[in-house]
Every structure is written in structure tokens, then in C-alpha cells.
Amino acid sequence: MKFELQHSSVSSKARAGQFYTSHGIVETPVFMPVGTVGSVKGIHFKDLKQDIKARIILGNTYHLYLRPGIDILEKAGGLHRFNGWDKPILTDSGGFQVFSLGEIRKITEEGAKFQSHIDGSRHLFTPESVMDVQRSIGADIIMAFDECTPGDADYDYAKKSLELTQRWLERCMNRFATTQPKYGYEQTLFPIVQGCVYPDLRIKAAEQVTTFNADGYAIGGLSVGEKEEDMYAMIEVVNEVLPLDRPRYLMGVGNPVNILEGIDRGIDMFDCVMPTRNGRNGMLFTRNGVINIRNSKWADDFSPIDPEGDSFVDQQYTKAYLRHLFQAKEMLGPMIGSIHNLAFYMWLVDEARRQIIQGSFKPWKERMVVQMRNRL
RNA sequence: GGGGAAAUACCAAAGUGGCCAACUGGGGCAGACUGUAAAUCUGCUGGCGUACGCCUUCGUAGGUUCGAAUCCUGCUUUCCCCA
Numbered sequence: 001m002k003f004e005l006q007h008s009s010v011s012s013k014a015r016a017g018q019f020y021t022s023h024g025i026v027e028t029p030v031f032m033p034v035g036t037v038g039s040v041k042g043i044h045f046k047d048l049k050q051d052i053k054a055r056i057i058l059g060n061t062y063h064l065y066l067r068p069g070i071d072i073l074e075k076a077g078g079l080h081r082f083n084g085w086d087k088p089i090l091t092d093s094g095g096f097q098v099f100s101l102g103e104i105r106k107i108t109e110e111g112a113k114f115q116s117h118i119d120g121s122r123h124l125f126t127p128e129s130v131m132d133v134q135r136s137i138g139a140d141i142i143m144a145f146d147e148c149t150p151g152d153a154d155y156d157y158a159k160k161s162l163e164l165t166q167r168w169l170e171r172c173m174n175r176f177a178t179t180q181p182k183y184g185y186e187q188t189l190f191p192i193v194q195g196c197v198y199p200d201l202r203i204k205a206a207e208q209v210t211t212f213n214a215d216g217y218a219i220g221g222l223s224v225g226e227k228e229e230d231m232y233a234m235i236e237v238v239n240e241v242l243p244l245d246r247p248r249y250l251m252g253v254g255n256p257v258n259i260l261e262g263i264d265r266g267i268d269m270f271d272c273v274m275p276t277r278n279g280r281n282g283m284l285f286t287r288n289g290v291i292n293i294r295n296s297k298w299a300d301d302f303s304p305i306d307p308e309g310d311s312f313v314d315q316q317y318t319k320a321y322l323r324h325l326f327q328a329k330e331m332l333g334p335m336i337g338s339i340h341n342l343a344f345y346m347w348l349v350d351e352a353r354r355q356i357i358q359g360s361f362k363p364w365k366e367r368m369v370v371q372m373r374n375r376l
Numbered sequence: 377g378g379g380g381a382a383a384u385a386c387c388a389a390a391g392u393g394g395c396c397a398a399c400u401g402g403g404g405c406a407g408a409c410u411g412u413a414a415a416u417c418u419g420c421u422g423g424c425g426u427a428c429g430c431c432u433u434c435g436u437a438g439g440u441u442c443g444a445a446u447c448c449u450g451c452u453u454u455c456c457c458c459a
Contacts, residue, residue: 036412058411096411104413117413148411192411223410252411273412280415281408296405327404334415 001141001188001215003247007357012365013239013266016356019216019247021088021140022185023080026055028247028268029352031259031345032090034276036060037067038083041276042335043342045085051311052342053350056087056140058271061133062094062125066116070136078138078183090271091139093130095192096252099148099224107147109164127171131179131189138183143218143251144172146192151226158196165194166208173212190249192220197230199237206241216247216269223253232261239266256285256348256372260365263352270349275341280334282326285344289374291319293337298323305336311343 007016018027033040033048035057040048048054059079068082076082079089097114098105104115111126127145134142146165149158169191176189191209195201209217219238222231235250242248249269250262259270275285284291286306291298293305298319305322306314313336325333348368355361 032411034412041412042415060412063412090411092411094411097413099411101413143411146411218411220411249411254410258410272410273414274410277412277414277416278409281417283409292407294406329415331415338415 001186003216003245005245009356009361010359011362012264014263014352014356014361014365015244015266015268016353017247017268021056021188023086023088023140024055026088027353029259029263029349029356030055030269031275031349032056032058032269032271033342033345034058034271034273035083035085037063038079040338040342042280042331042338043276045083047339048085048342049087051313052339053346054087054342057085057089059089059091059137059139060094060097061091061130061137061143062097062114064091064137065094065133066118066123070133073138074136074182078136080138081183088140089138090141091134091137091143092251093134093143093145094125095143095146095220096148098125098146099150107164109167111145111168112147127168128175131172131175135179135182135187138181138185138187140185140187141216142176142187142189144169144189144191146194146220148224149194149196149221151197151221151224151230153196155196155198155201158194158198158201161196162194162201162205165192166205169209169212188215190214190216190218192218192251193238193242194221195234196221197226197234199233202234202237203241206238210241210243214246216249217242218249218251219267220251222250223258228258231258232265235262235265235267256345257369259345259348260352260369263349263356264362264365275345276338279337279339279341282333282337283341284337285341285372286376287344287348287368288371289376290372291376293319293323294326295323305340306344309340309344310347311340313339314343 001019001021003017003019005015005017018025033054038059040057073079073082080086098112106113111124114123130145145168147161149161181187191212191214193205193209195205247268250267252272253270254272255274282294284293301319304315305317305319317336322336355364
């Protein structure tokens with residue numbers, strides 16, 4: 001997978017670039033909508049492509065492995081063929097589930113033992129099996145199997161956790177190198193930098209991953225309970241070490257402010273459930289701040305959802321009507337909320353890219369960060 | 377016309393002498409959500425106060441009692457059955 005760095009900001013570490021996959025070119029910075037089980041919840045791909053203009057979406061190894069299962073995905077000819085999304089897909093490895101499934105999971109040197117959240121059945125994920133599953137899913141970019149260290153971990157735990165992630169990474173790389181794609185197009189593997197909020201661990205982690213000369217690198221284990229300034233500090237520390245000529249992917253982040261701060265620090269790729277989940281729950285992100293559309297003050301506000309927004313839902317529907325849909329628990333409400341938020345996120349990264357290219361990113365970002373913190 | 381049952385907060389509905397400003401649902405109001413165990417979860421919902429608390433409430437007017445949403449009497453209203 002080739003990555004081209006097109007423009008670098010002078011007053012900031014922000015960059016604009018693009019990478020090439022078998023399913024198309026992805027311009028960066030980019031936001032990747034999360035489609036855990038092979039679907040971006042509540043959104044038709046038609047809208048995702050034409051209106052939201054998503055360039056790449058996520059899938060999740062753990063969820064897809066449990067349902068529909070590997071045999072179905074292989075019979076379908078991979079996830080692209082199964083769900084009909086013909087643009088790039090990135091799959092997360094299940095490392096985050098190691099973190100989020102808490103009680104129903106156990107970590108050993110060999111791998112992670114899970115109980116399915118669906119039926120309680122027991123499963124073992126190893127670095128090798130996770131590579132194999134991701135070969136079967138057929139994502140363009142696949143992720144190493146890691147332990148996502150909690151943000152409040154003490155140094156000792158974080159160090160041991162990182163070392164396990166590092167050993168698992170070697171096994172992932174070996175397995176990946178000795179297996180082939182199943183559907184005739186290229187796949188690439190991104191390692192993940194862990195190390196919690198400890199700079200020396202983060203540096204060690206970043207140094208280790210770069211030795212594999214991967215096509216891109218991810219920073220994981222952030223926005224998982226640590227302080228926001230710690231997150232930014234860790235991004236800065238890690239990006240000092242990661243090579244400039246490869247994309248950097250900040251996993252699971254974040255809110256619109258986090259994204260601009262990430263871009264400012266040299267991040268190229270983001271994913272987060274926030275636009276979809278919060279949109280489903282009535283929280284709208286706009287360039288002027290956040291709207292809780294369920295609030296009674298919108299009941300008779302017949303202005304468009306977002307007069308400045310460029311999604312069709314922003315102009316088509318009024319705030320009062322959208323609030324009504326949420327009050328009435330109509331499924332259209334969460335759908336509109338999700339479309340709006342995703343379109344806004346895509347606008348945000350596209351506009352950031354434009355500002356980087358024309359050399360005005362920093363002041364624009366500073367203005368946006370203040371504006372977007374408002375509560376409307 | 378005769379007989380029976382019931383009236384509780386925005387709605388529905390528990391409670392039938394003190395642990396009741398009153399269970400629980402719904403509705404309403406607000407909040408949370410960051411590589412999705414989430415179209416989910418949390419809090420509040422008589423008034424005033426951040427709070428300890430104080431004040432006014434269980435159709436209505438009286439009464440019994442140390443104490444009443446709960447017991448008694450009148451009235452009002454609603455529902456059911458028989459004519």
C-alpha cells in the first residue's frame with residue numbers, strides 16, 4: 001500500500017496525503033465510519049457514499065467472526081462482496097474487545113479467551129488466528145492483535161501489557177508474512193503502538209513497530225479513560241518516532257475537537273463510534289457546537305437541522321421535526337442524526353485537508369476548536 | 377327508581393392507622409456516550425432551598441385518634457348491575 005504525503009503544514013505537524021488500496025484511493029486526513037458488524041448502523045451505503053462521502057469504513061474481526069462467521073464470509077467472497085461496499089475496508093482486530101468485554105475475557109501469553117456476548121460460547125483468539133480471520137474477512141487494512149491497555153493502568157501493568165502486545169505483534173507479522181490474501185487483492189497490516197500514558201513506554205513501542213517497516217502505523221490505547229492532555233501528549237511523543245512517510249492512525253478517537261487536535265499533531269486517520277452512536281441518541285455535532293435535539297427548546301424551531309451542513313438531511317428536515325422523531329421514537333430520527341454527524345465529520349476532515357493545503361490550517365483549527373465546544 | 381363499586385401526583389396504578397411527599401409503569405425534563413455487549417444507559421419529575429430541612433398534598437366538608445391517603449359521617453362525581 002503506497003502512501004503519498006502531499007502537503008505538510010509549516011506551523012503545525014498537520015499533513016495532507018493519500019494512500020492507495022485495491023479498492024480505491026483514500027485522501028487524508030480521513031475519518032472512517034465504524035461498521036462493526038459489516039454495517040454502519042442505520043445508514044444505507046448509498047447515503048454513505050454519495051451524501052456522506054465516506055472513503056473507507058471499519059469492520060470488526062471479533063463481531064464478524066462470531067456472526068455471520070468465517071465460513072459465510074468466505075463463501076460470500078469476503079466482506080466487500082458480502083455487504084456490497086466496494087471501497088476500502090479496515091478491520092479492527094478484536095483488541096478493543098479484549099479491553100471492553102472485561103469480565104468475559106481472559107488474557108494469557110497464548111492469546112485472549114473470550115465468551116461470546118451473544119450466546120456465552122467460549123473462544124480463543126491468538127495473534128495467528130486473528131490474522132487468519134482477517135484474511136478471510138478480506139479487509140484492505142487489517143490490524144495487529146493487541147491488548148488495549150486501560151487509561152488508568154499503573155506503570156507496571158502498562159509495561160507488562162505493552163510487552164505482551166509487542167510479542168503478539170511479532171507473531172502477527174510472522175503469520176501475515178506467511179499467508180496470502182484470499183480474494184486476489186492486496187492486504188496490509190498495521191501494527192499498534194500501546195504504552196498507556198507513559199512516554200518512555202510509548203517511545204519504546206513506537207520504535208519497535210517501526211522496525212517492521214509497515215505500510216502504516218496505529219496509535220491505540222487512547223481515549224480509554226486517561227486525561228485529554230495525556231492523550232495529546234502521547235500522540236506528540238509517538239509521532240516524533242513514527243516515520244513521516246507512512247499514515248498514522250489514531251484508533252477510536254474521537255470527538256470533533258479531538259480530531260482537529262489529532263490532525264494538528266500529525267494524525268492522518270481516525271475512527272470513532274461517536275458520530276453514529278451519539279447521533280442515534282440525539283446528539284448532533286455542528287461547526288457551531290453541539291445540539292441535544294431532544295431538548296424542549298427545539299420543539300418549535302422550524303429552522304433546518306444545520307443550515308451550514310452539506311448533507312441532504314441538514315436542509316431537508318427541521319429541528320422541530322427531528323426532535324419530534326426522537327420523542328416519538330421513530331427510527332428515522334436516529335438515522336437522520338447518524339447521517340448528519342457522519343457528514344459533519346467528513347466535512348471536518350475534508351475542510352482540514354483543504355486548510356492544510358492552502359496553508360491556513362492552524363488559525364482555522366484554533367477557531368473551530370473554540371466554536372465546536374459550544375452547547376447550543 | 378333500586379343495588380353495588382370507586383375517587384391517589386401529568387396519565388395509569390400500588391398503598392388501606394405511624395417505616396408516605398406516597399411503590400411501579402408511561403409520559404415529561406435533563407445528562408452520559410471516544411478501535412460499538414449501546415436505536416443504549418443514568419438522574420430528576422408537589423413547592424421552596426445546593427443541602428440538613430421546611431411547607432402544602434391522596435374528590436370535598438367535617439369527625440375519631442397522640443398520629444389519617446388509610447377508620448367514621450355528609451356531600452359531589454364516575455363506573456357497573458337490575459328495573
